[in-house]
Amino acid sequence: MHELQPGAPVPDALAPYLAVDRSTPPHECWVTAHMVAGLDGTAAVGGRVGALSTAPDQSLFRRMRQIADVVMVGAETVRREGYGPVRLDEAAEAQRVEQGRPPTPPLAVVSRSLDLDWTARAFTDAREDARTCVITCASADPRLRARAEDAATVLVAGDERVEPAAALEALASLGRRVVLCEGGPTWLGQLVAADRVDELCLSISPLMGGDPLPVSVTPPGAPPATFELKSAMAEEDTLFLRYERAGTRGGRG
Numbered sequence: 484m485h486e487l488q489p490g491a492p493v494p495d496a497l498a499p500y501l502a503v504d505r506s507t508p509p510h511e512c513w514v515t516a517h518m519v520a521g522l523d524g525t526a527a528v529g530g531r532v533g534a535l536s537t538a539p540d541q542s543l544f545r546r547m548r549q550i551a552d553v554v555m556v557g558a559e560t561v562r563r564e565g566y567g568p569v570r571l572d573e574a575a576e577a578q579r580v581e582q583g584r585p586p587t588p589p590l591a592v593v594s595r596s597l598d599l600d601w602t603a604r605a606f607t608d609a610r611e612d613a614r615t616c617v618i619t620c621a622s623a624d625p626r627l628r629a630r631a632e633d634a635a636t637v638l639v640a641g642d643e644r645v646e647p648a649a650a651l652e653a654l655a656s657l658g659r660r661v662v663l664c665e666g667g668p669t670w671l672g673q674l675v676a677a678d679r680v681d682e683l684c685l686s687i688s689p690l691m692g693g694d695p696l697p698v699s700v701t702p703p704g705a706p707p708a709t710f711e712l713k714s715a716m717a718e719e720d721t722l723f724l725r726y727e728r729a730g731t732r733g734g735r736g
Contacts, residue, residue, distance in 0.1 A: 487715060496539075497546045499714060500684065500725070505550070505661050509731060511651040514679050516664045516671055517547050518698045519686040525693030526668055531563055535693055539718040540686040544665075547684065549575045551588040551663035553616070553654055557670035558594035566590065567604035568615065588663070591616040591654065592635075593645050593670055597627035601634040616657075618650045647677035668700045676705035681731050683710055689720040 493499065505513040519536050520526055528534035536544065548554055554569050569587050571579070576586035590605055590613075597619055599606075609615045617631050620641040631637050638657075640649035654662060664671060664680070674680050685698070710726035717723065 489717075493716060496543055496716070496718070496723075497549065499716070500547060500550060503550075503682070503725075505682075508660065508681060510679060511648065511655040512552075512660050512662045513681050514651065514662045514664055514674060515547075515550065515682040515684060516666075516674070516680050517544065517684045518666060518671065519544075519688055520698045521688050521690040521693050523691045523693070524697050525691075526666075526696045526698045528690075528693040530694065532666075533564075535688050535690060536686070537688050537719070537721045539721045540688065540723075543686070543723065545570075546575070548588060548663060549579065550661060552584070552661045553588050553591050553657075553659040554663045554665060555591040555593065555618075555650075555654075556665045557667040558592055558596070558599060559669070560665065560667035561592050561599070561603075561605060565603075566592075568609040569613065585612055586610075587613045588659075589613040589615055589636075591618055591638075591659075591662075593618045593650065595620055595623065595644050597623050597631050599631070601630055606634040616654075618645055618653065620645050647674045647679045651679060668696060668698055671698070672700040672702055672705075675699055675708050676702045678708070678728075680708070681728050683724075683726040685724045685726065687722040687724065 519532060519540050521535055548569050549571055569590055571587050580586055587610060594617060606615050615635045616638055617635045618638045618640050620643060621639055622643050638653040640646055640653050709729040711729050713727050714725040
């Protein structure tokens with residue numbers, strides 16, 4: 484055991500995350516989950532993340548989207564948090580363009596039921612070159628699917644439910660190889676159970692007493708997943724931890 488001591492200031496909080504090599508994922512895509520939790524493990528307060536997230540966490544949350552080819556999120560989180568399309572500042576967009584990437588990544592909403600507000604900003608305000616995707620399953624209501632196709636790019640990934648591997652294969656087929664998952668806990672748990680989370684960026688907020696909801700909800704019967712701590716940073720009272728799935732860099736089958 485060793486004690487973590489305050490080190491040199493980090494000039495740019497995003498720089499350590501931009502420096503990570505995500506070019507060789509062990510599966511279809513490199514999946515980075517970005518979540519926040521309280522000291523007691525809670526993932527929300529009053530059903531939302533806003534009251535849990537500190538100012539340093541909110542800043543990093545917005546900027547982290549620069550790493551992604553697509554920002555993936557579950558439908559319940561979209562509804563509760565009032566998601567709009569992904570927005571980056573001008574400097575981040577310019578840097579992405581210099582790298583030969585689109586200025587902003589699209590949003591990808593995971594929904595089995597397709598019970599979504601198609602007039603919401605997530606669909607109506609998306610840039611033409613970053614049209615929102617909806618990932619659903621073959622059993623979805625055909626009428627709702629037709630409505631979805633008017634508002635978004637629809638990807639079918641699974642028969643009775645959205646299958647994590649199939650969802651990532653569909654995104655990879657569109658060239659979306661770095662996926663930033665922003666939750667929610669149920670969808671994240673399914674990704675972990677399918678061995679599809681390569682990196683977890685976890686912010687620890689100095690708060691206790693939120694909802695009895697963990698960062699990740701493990702499906703029944705799924706085995707535990709092991710991660711390795713790669714870095715730790717702090718700003719004020721917020722701790723920023725970066726983990727990678729154990730064995731990721733050595734390759735998995």
